[in-house]
Amino acid sequence: MLGRGERRQRAQDALDELRKALRLALGAAQATRQAAQTTKDQLEFEQAVMRLGLATARLDPEITELRGRPALARTWEKVIAERDELYARWHPEGPERLRRLVAAAAPGAAGLPWHDWLSKVGEDTGGVAPAMWRVGTAVVEEAPREDEFPVAVPLLDRAHLRVNSAPDNRSVVDSLVETLLLRLMSYFRPGLVKVHLWDIGHLTGSLPNLQPLTSAGLLTVHDPTRLDDLLADLAGHIRRVHAKAMREGETSLRSVCVAKGERIEPWRVVVLFGNGERLPDEQQRELQRVARTGIDAGVSLICVDVPLSANSPLETIAFTDSRHATTSMTGPGVRFRPDDAPDGSLASRAAAAIAADLVARRGKPRTFDDLLPEQLGKLSSKEELRAPVGFADGVPVEVVIGDATPHALIAGPSGSGKTNFLYAMLGGLAARYAPSELELYLLDFKEGVSFAGLAPGRKDPSWLPQARLVGVNVNTDREFGLALLRFLTEELARRAEAAKRQEVTKLAELREAEPEGHWPRIVAVIDEFQALFGGRDRITQQATVLLEDVARRGRSQGIHLVLASQDIAGIEAFWGKPAVFEQCTLRIAMPKAKRVLSETNNAAFSLPRWHAVINHDSGVPHGNQIAHIPDASAKGTFDALQARLWATGNSLAPRLFDGAHQPLLAESPDFADPPGPLLGQIIDVECRAATMALDAVPGRNLAVVGTATADALSIMESITFSLARKHSPGSADFSIWCAVPALQERVTRLAKILTAIGHSVDHRTDEAIAKLAPASGERPRYILFFAVDAAHQWLERKEPPAMRSGLDDLRALLKNGPANHVHTFGWWRGVGRLKDTLGFGGTDDIGAWVALDVQGAELNALAAGQVIDWAPRPKRAIYFDKSTHSSPDVIIPFDTVESE
Numbered sequence: 001m002l003g004r005g006e007r008r009q010r011a012q013d014a015l016d017e018l019r020k021a022l023r024l025a026l027g028a029a030q031a032t033r034q035a036a037q038t039t040k041d042q043l044e045f046e047q048a049v050m051r052l053g054l055a056t057a058r059l060d061p062e063i064t065e066l067r068g069r070p071a072l073a074r075t076w077e078k079v080i081a082e083r084d085e086l087y088a089r090w091h092p093e094g095p096e097r098l099r100r101l102v103a104a105a106a107p108g109a110a111g112l113p114w115h116d117w118l119s120k121v122g123e124d125t126g127g128v129a130p131a132m133w134r135v136g137t138a139v140v141e142e143a144p145r146e147d148e149f150p151v152a153v154p155l156l157d158r159a160h161l162r163v164n165s166a167p168d169n170r171s172v173v174d175s176l177v178e179t180l181l182l183r184l185m186s187y188f189r190p191g192l193v194k195v196h197l198w199d200i201g202h203l204t205g206s207l208p209n210l211q212p213l214t215s216a217g218l219l220t221v222h223d224p225t226r227l228d229d230l231l232a233d234l235a236g237h238i239r240r241v242h243a244k245a246m247r248e249g250e251t252s253l254r255s256v257c258v259a260k261g262e263r264i265e266p267w268r269v270v271v272l273f274g275n276g277e278r279l280p281d282e283q284q285r286e287l288q289r290v291a292r293t294g295i296d297a298g299v300s301l302i303c304v305d306v307p308l309s310a311n312s313p314l315e316t317i318a319f320t321d322s323r324h325a326t327t328s329m330t331g332p333g334v335r336f337r338p339d340d341a342p343d344g345s346l347a348s349r350a351a352a353a354i355a356a357d358l359v360a361r362r363g364k365p366r367t368f369d370d371l372l373p374e375q376l377g378k379l380s381s382k383e384e385l386r387a388p389v390g391f392a393d394g395v396p397v398e399v400v401i402g403d404a405t406p407h408a409l410i411a412g413p414s415g416s417g418k419t420n421f422l423y424a425m426l427g428g429l430a431a432r433y434a435p436s437e438l439e440l441y442l443l444d445f446k447e448g449v450s451f452a453g454l455a456p457g458r459k460d461p462s463w464l465p466q467a468r469l470v471g472v473n474v475n476t477d478r479e480f481g482l483a484l485l486r487f488l489t490e491e492l493a494r495r496a497e498a499a500k501r502q503e504v505t506k507l508a509e510l511r512e513a514e515p516e517g518h519w520p521r522i523v524a525v526i527d528e529f530q531a532l533f534g535g536r537d538r539i540t541q542q543a544t545v546l547l548e549d550v551a552r553r554g555r556s557q558g559i560h561l562v563l564a565s566q567d568i569a570g571i572e573a574f575w576g577k578p579a580v581f582e583q584c585t586l587r588i589a590m591p592k593a594k595r596v597l598s599e600t601n602n603a604a605f606s607l608p609r610w611h612a613v614i615n616h617d618s619g620v621p622h623g624n625q626i627a628h629i630p631d632a633s634a635k636g637t638f639d640a641l642q643a644r645l646w647a648t649g650n651s652l653a654p655r656l657f658d659g660a661h662q663p664l665l666a667e668s669p670d671f672a673d674p675p676g677p678l679l680g681q682i683i684d685v686e687c688r689a690a691t692m693a694l695d696a697v698p699g700r701n702l703a704v705v706g707t708a709t710a711d712a713l714s715i716m717e718s719i720t721f722s723l724a725r726k727h728s729p730g731s732a733d734f735s736i737w738c739a740v741p742a743l744q745e746r747v748t749r750l751a752k753i754l755t756a757i758g759h760s761v762d763h764r765t766d767e768a769i770a771k772l773a774p775a776s777g778e779r780p781r782y783i784l785f786f787a788v789d790a791a792h793q794w795l796e797r798k799e800p801p802a803m804r805s806g807l808d809d810l811r812a813l814l815k816n817g818p819a820n821h822v823h824t825f826g827w828w829r830g831v832g833r834l835k836d837t838l839g840f841g842g843t844d845d846i847g848a849w850v851a852l853d854v855q856g857a858e859l860n861a862l863a864a865g866q867v868i869d870w871a872p873r874p875k876r877a878i879y880f881d882k883s884t885h886s887s888p889d890v891i892i893p894f895d896t897v898e899s900e
Helices: 002-024 026-037 038-051 061-067 071-089 094-105 170-187 207-216 225-246 252-262 281-297 345-361 418-432 479-500 507-513 529-533 538-557 579-583 636-646 711-725 741-756 788-795 807-814 831-838 856-861
Strands: 131-139 150-152 162-163 193-199 219-221 267-275 299-304 315-318 325-327 334-338 384-390 397-403 408-411 439-445 467-472 521-526 557-563 586-589 610-615 624-628 653-660 678-682 690-691 702-705 733-738 761-763 781-788 822-829 848-851 879-883 889-892
Touching: 038 788, 071 334, 131 170, 150 267, 150 636, 162 170, 162 281, 170 193, 170 207, 170 267, 170 315, 170 334, 170 345, 170 761, 193 225, 207 219, 207 586, 225 252, 225 267, 225 281, 225 299, 225 345, 225 624, 267 281, 281 299, 325 334, 334 345, 345 702, 384 418, 384 610, 397 586, 408 418, 418 439, 418 521, 418 636, 439 479, 467 479, 479 529, 479 538, 479 557, 521 529, 529 538, 529 557, 538 557, 538 579, 624 761, 636 879, 678 711, 678 879, 702 711, 711 741, 711 781, 711 822, 711 879, 733 741, 741 781, 741 788, 761 889, 781 788, 788 822, 788 889, 822 831, 831 856, 848 856, 856 879, 856 889
Parallel strands: 162 299, 162 315, 193 219, 193 267, 267 299, 408 557, 408 586, 439 467, 439 521, 467 653, 521 557, 702 822, 702 848, 733 761, 733 781, 781 822
Antiparallel strands: 131 150, 131 334, 315 325, 384 397, 384 624, 586 610, 610 624, 678 690, 678 889, 848 879, 879 889
């Protein structure tokens, strides 16, 4: 059995031999040109002979007159003698030799009469295309009909075809093109050849017998007024195919397919029907570019009455009358006649059979499982990330995230399938890249839990191993998005420092120079990202700067953004700042999406449901790929893949931030070994607990301010439980004071818990609160004072003989207590009430505070000169420590009741 390389060489040898035989057959006509070079009369003679052909020239009056001249008579006799000699040498075996050569170069449906192949459907997988395709027959002038031989032209992967019609023979030309297309599509397995048809003079398209192919996507009829769009689409296709071939280490799609033994990308045959006039300059230039670069990308042109320069392999068929023509394969002196075409009904039935066979081969629609590789987690992300997200005519359509397309922008209105697309993309990536190659940070700003299932839950303990952070229900917690951008910026700095140390510039180079390091590619998916920029405040300003930085520098360090939105039209933060969008060269548009593609690209408007436009060229029309996106969120799809990946057991669970739920104190990682009092969970990537240092220095007291009782109680109890856990039983003293009868039951319960643990508890609920002992340094003492302002009725009393009030003693305790290991944590129900307790200058004794439902303007006096930008919202607070903070942290009070 012959190898692919040997078969390819034999086909080329046969083509060369065919051309050689044709040249021999045309020797007589060539001799005419060589014999008439000496005089002007001889030149006229040659032109006349070449124009009319030898047989016709013998009877032409003009030729007869020229032959009467002695010099030209001798030339004529010489031409005839040489012609007869050449023809005598060729005639005995020439026609048969040509028949054998065409049969070898055009096997099966490529060369047989249509009676032998029209009713059959091809099975060839397209590893190597035939060298020639039959178009008709020819005979040398003055030869008998039995010397007729077949004529074939190179096409797929080898040349383009130009057809010039004669007046009133359009039907003949249509039949020739139609039969040739049926040959192409009948030779290969259906789906390997796709036809694009453009006719400047027909709104509904020419070649009506081929219309059944449109239902299967094998024939696309283009608007005669939109040639620009077709040429742009072809240019984008050529670029994509060329990039694919380069990745395979080849220079053309043909060589890639030969190496693989099958066609990995369908041929595109583009049929252009013109009117004989040159196209407008820009269209003509674009057509020439397509002709020049298309062959290597599997694009072949058939131009009917469309002028095309020979800047690439080009064969020509020029009709001289309604039935006869000359071709560039045969030249002058040989009469070419196109094959008789099948009856229109037969051609239509053949086209329908090809379309039906393709539909049958496709079977049921492609599913999410078809996106997955045979083996999970085997690809390297060193150079880029790539994964299929859908299918176009059964062929996978990939997204590529890397140096060339570093970031993605996805848009689609509600219900358009944007979330389903995200799951298809994440599934394709996670199935191919192990957690050591890919880390995912997933954030959903809308009110929903799109990504919640990717983290462990109560019903499903599995998680997506590549996920490192999952944030859901963060529509009101814009600080979390800001925290994610800060984390990415810090990771950028870490990688940039490592690259500088190794004297490299890209992630791929860093991984080679420092293979022991942990350098996976990071993909941060932010759904409804525009919510991050929804206010005219500090968060918007900082997020804008950070996002631009990550978008600009992330490319080289393997950090990629996927920004999704229902509509990006209203993002004021980026008006006049295109840095982010210019870096998002990968654009995905769901049906009816707006402004994600370029202004002239309207492909998304006509998309059906479950489809998307995949564009790696910043949204320009020629970069469009239309893909059907399978259902990736139904039961048994993504969840089944996640279960398979999770079962390998080689990854840590991701951090989950759910803005709709209070975190449990008992589940906080910091609660296992508290570094100090825990106040709540900071809204950041690490999901850290907010704490404060209790050093023996002035001011190490804390005030909780606000009327949100439930949140205040949660913070006070979190402080108590974490301090109780920090100290071994009996090693610290606790004072639990509360003057509000409505809170007595809960506070008493707290005191009982501390006592049960083994700590010493001073529990007061009446006017005994006013009797404060001076600070002592024997061992740690923590005062938990609930609703301090409610106890003012007792604290303000002055007792003889010193006439000193309990308020004076409290102020002294706040001032001197921290130095003696006595720290006070008090709750005041308003900033004014706090100031009443502290007196003039007493705010210095409160080194940290937590504000609940208090406006930011009221807190400026407590923030060491900082301007506090804060609008209260439920279950949220801000924490400010004068010794460590330049701006407050937003925290979520812990759920302490469920933690018990």
